[in-house]
Amino acid sequence: xxxxxxxxxxxxxxVCGTDRELEHLYEALHEMSLRTSDQLEADEPVDIRILxxxxxxxxxxxxxxxxxWEENGWEAxxxxxxxxxxxxxxxxxxxxxxxxxxxxxxxxxxxxxxxSRLDRYIRNRSPHRHVQTPWMNSxxxxxxxxxxxxxxxxxxxQALEEVLTPRKYGNTLGYxxxxxxxxxxxxxxxxxxxxxxxxDMSPTKRQDQLxxxxxxxxxxxxxxxxxxxxxxxxxxxxxxxxxxxxxxxKDYPDELEx
Numbered sequence: 001x002x003x004x005x006x007x008x009x010x011x012x013x014x015v016c017g018t019d020r021e022l023e024h025l026y027e028a029l030h031e032m033s034l035r036t037s038d039q040l041e042a043d044e045p046v047d048i049r050i051l052x053x054x055x056x057x058x059x060x061x062x063x064x065x066x067x068x069w070e071e072n073g074w075e076a077x078x079x080x081x082x083x084x085x086x087x088x089x090x091x092x093x094x095x096x097x098x099x100x101x102x103x104x105x106x107x108x109x110x111x112x113x114x115x116s117r118l119d120r121y122i123r124n125r126s127p128h129r130h131v132q133t134p135w136m137n138s139x140x141x142x143x144x145x146x147x148x149x150x151x152x153x154x155x156x157x158q159a160l161e162e163v164l165t166p167r168k169y170g171n172t173l174g175y176x177x178x179x180x181x182x183x184x185x186x187x188x189x190x191x192x193x194x195x196x197x198x199x200d201m202s203p204t205k206r207q208d209q210l211x212x213x214x215x216x217x218x219x220x221x222x223x224x225x226x227x228x229x230x231x232x233x234x235x236x237x238x239x240x241x242x243x244x245x246x247x248x249x250k251d252y253p254d255e256l257e258x
Contacts, residue, residue, distance in 0.1 A: 001021070002015065002151045003097070004158065006159050010163065012107060031145045032050055033051050046116070049109065065098065070095050101256075113180075125143075157173065187227065
C-alpha cells in the first residue's frame, strides 16, 4: 500500500511505495489527466498538475529521488514456519521503497484534483455519462486505476490524521470534498502562491495553518478571486492565455528543509 509520511518540519509529505505500487500509480495518474474532446480545455492546468505528480513518480522509480528500506515481516513468518522452511530460507528481510517529497499545499490540491478527475474518469466510462452520480456503475469498483487513486486518498487521510487535531482533521476532509467540486477552470497559480507562503512559515505554524490552507484552496474566496482577476487582467493586456501568467515575485528555493 502507498504510504505518505509527514515530513519532520511539517513542510509536506514523503510519498513512499514499492516499484509496482508506483508503476500502478503512474498509469492511473495519466488516465486521470485525459479529457474527451467535449470537455473543457480550461481544465488543462489542473490536469498538468496531476501530470507533475506523475513526473515525480516516474523519476522516483528511476532512482532520481529518495529511497528507503522497510522491514517486510519475514522474520515473523519464519518464527511460525516449519524448520525445513527456515533451513532453505534465502528470502530478503527488507523491501525497497522509492519515495519523493510533496509540499502540503500541493498535496491537498492534488487530493481535490484527483477526486474531481476520478469522477470524470468514471463518468466517461459510464453508460449514463450525464447522470450526476456515475458511481452506480459498480464495475468501476474493480478498475485498477480507480483503486490506485483511492490508495492516494487513503494514504493522505492517514498522514493528515497524524498531524491534525480530530476537529481540524474532520474539517480538512470536508474542505477537500467541497473543493473537488470546484476543480473545473481552477487557477493553479493559486496553488503556487500557497506553496510559497507555506515554505516561509515556521514548522509550528505550518502544522497550525494546514487546515486553513485546505480551506483557502477549496473555497475560491475573495483572496482567490483577487489573484484570478489580477492574472486575467495581465493575460488580456498581453494577449496570452491566463495559465501562462506567472503570479507574484517569489521563486521556489533550490533547497528545502523538509
